[in-house]
Amino acid sequence: MIVVKTVLFKNARIVDHKKDEISDILVEDGLIKQIAGEFKSVDQIIDLKGGILMPAFTDLHVHFRDPGYTYKEDIFSGSKAAVAGGYTTVNLMANTNPVCSDNNTVEYVIRKAEKCGLIDAFQTSSITRDFDGKDISHLKNISNAHVKIISDDGFGVESYDVMEEALMIAKDRGFVVSSHAEYTAVSGDDPRESENLMTKRDIELCEKTNARLHMAHVSTKEAIKMIQHAKKRGVPVTCEVTPHHISINDDIKYEVHPPLRKRCDVIALTEAIVDGTVDCIATDHAPHSKEDKEKGARGISSIEIAFSICYSYLVRTNKISLRKLSELMSFNPSKILQINKGEIAPGRIADFILIDPDIAFTVDENKFISKGKNTPINGMKLYGRVLSVYKNGERIYDYKGENDG
Numbered sequence: 001m002i003v004v005k006t007v008l009f010k011n012a013r014i015v016d017h018k019k020d021e022i023s024d025i026l027v028e029d030g031l032i033k034q035i036a037g038e039f040k041s042v043d044q045i046i047d048l049k050g051g052i053l054m055p056a057f058t059d060l061h062v063h064f065r066d067p068g069y070t071y072k073e074d075i076f077s078g079s080k081a082a083v084a085g086g087y088t089t090v091n092l093m094a095n096t097n098p099v100c101s102d103n104n105t106v107e108y109v110i111r112k113a114e115k116c117g118l119i120d121a122f123q124t125s126s127i128t129r130d131f132d133g134k135d136i137s138h139l140k141n142i143s144n145a146h147v148k149i150i151s152d153d154g155f156g157v158e159s160y161d162v163m164e165e166a167l168m169i170a171k172d173r174g175f176v177v178s179s180h181a182e183y184t185a186v187s188g189d190d191p192r193e194s195e196n197l198m199t200k201r202d203i204e205l206c207e208k209t210n211a212r213l214h215m216a217h218v219s220t221k222e223a224i225k226m227i228q229h230a231k232k233r234g235v236p237v238t239c240e241v242t243p244h245h246i247s248i249n250d251d252i253k254y255e256v257h258p259p260l261r262k263r264c265d266v267i268a269l270t271e272a273i274v275d276g277t278v279d280c281i282a283t284d285h286a287p288h289s290k291e292d293k294e295k296g297a298r299g300i301s302s303i304e305i306a307f308s309i310c311y312s313y314l315v316r317t318n319k320i321s322l323r324k325l326s327e328l329m330s331f332n333p334s335k336i337l338q339i340n341k342g343e344i345a346p347g348r349i350a351d352f353i354l355i356d357p358d359i360a361f362t363v364d365e366n367k368f369i370s371k372g373k374n375t376p377i378n379g380m381k382l383y384g385r386v387l388s389v390y391k392n393g394e395r396i397y398d399y400k401g402e403n404d405g
């Protein structure tokens with residue numbers, strides 16, 4: 001016998017990309033069934049008393065380090081950290097050991113994530129086999145429905161021909177190509193030009209091939225301008241920015257790639273969020289051990305506080321509405337992954353979060369659930385917390401103040 005469970009969430013302040021309104025939501029069997037109106041008898045009623053309910057977040061750019069570097073993070077610790085940050089869907093990057101260039105590695109990750117059961121994981125396949133910069137023959141064999149994006153993230157694909165060929169295959173196979181724009185040879189002398197040059201090249205190739213290109217962690221004012229112009233010409237490019245690149249600048253010294261940029265870049269990225277050029281906020285959650293950071297490892301552990309950073313720097317400062325933040329963290333990334341999530345609407349999967357925008361806290365990286373206790377935001381005061389997370393209509397996380405970091 002199939003038991004259909006119905007739960008009515010009453011008096012929710014529903015905030016998604018389209019609406020900000022007080023209403024009731026009926027969840028049936030893990031799906032959002034109805035919003036507002038008359039409801040028949042239900043199994044359970046939860047009165048939210050005007051509390052804010054938003055779609056759970058989707059993160060297109062996450063490093064869980066599994067397989068191979070599980071002392072930095074693993075799928076279990078990463079999943080728990082993601083949920084505490086309000087995420088129920090993540091797209092994991094391929095710079096694991098082995099590099100994810102084959103179906104076996106994809107299956108290992110997806111099975112382990114399913115066993116953990118907290119989040120829906122998608123896995124990136126590398127563009128070039130083992131990041132060798134040349135061989136893309138494995139792309140025709142990648143056949144797992146959980147691979148939607150291909151990327152050599154961590155490295156740029158330096159060869160023009162290889163990138164062009166990869167875009168053509170991606171177009172044929174329905175993959176999105178996520179570009180980590182960096183010419184390593186240029187990076188040391190001119191890290192700004194390194195990103196700008198590859199962004200220019202990738203947009204050119206996108207225009208030529210008409211394949212789906214996604215620019216990862218855009219960080220310079222020049223790069224975001226190029227993307228803005230390309231979008232106006234109808235080039236099928238999307239982009240993401242990270243919470244750190246829109247909040248802090250190179251007054252703070254911290255190893256991360258792309259590097260923390262100038263104040264003018266932070267302003268340009270923020271303007272591009274406001275004018276609609278930026279499609280998504282993605283964390284680039286990059287956990288490392290203390291020892292690896294001391295040796296110069298690049299990256300920031302950020303999935304637990306991404307919402308708080310964005311809320312504090314974008315919404316609380318009145319630059320954007322909470323609705324717009326929902327579009328950037330839920331609707332648009334879900335659309336790119338082609339999943340049935342990202343808005344509070346009948347028929348969508350009932351993955352949602354309750355938030356309190358007024359909770360203030362001081363970031364303490366040592367209290368992170370993630371194994372990666374590495375953030376330059378450490379010690380800063382932020383606002384806004386995820387209170388509860390529901391996946392398929394079931395509550396899977398409650399904030400108790402324990403990870404107030």
Ligand code: DOR
Nearest residue numbers: 063154256257286298299
């Ligand atoms: O800072 C970074 N860390 N940038 C990257 O591109 C890779 C990432 C990592 O994997 O640690």
Ligand code: ZN
Nearest residue numbers: 153154180216
């Ligand atoms: Zn990257």
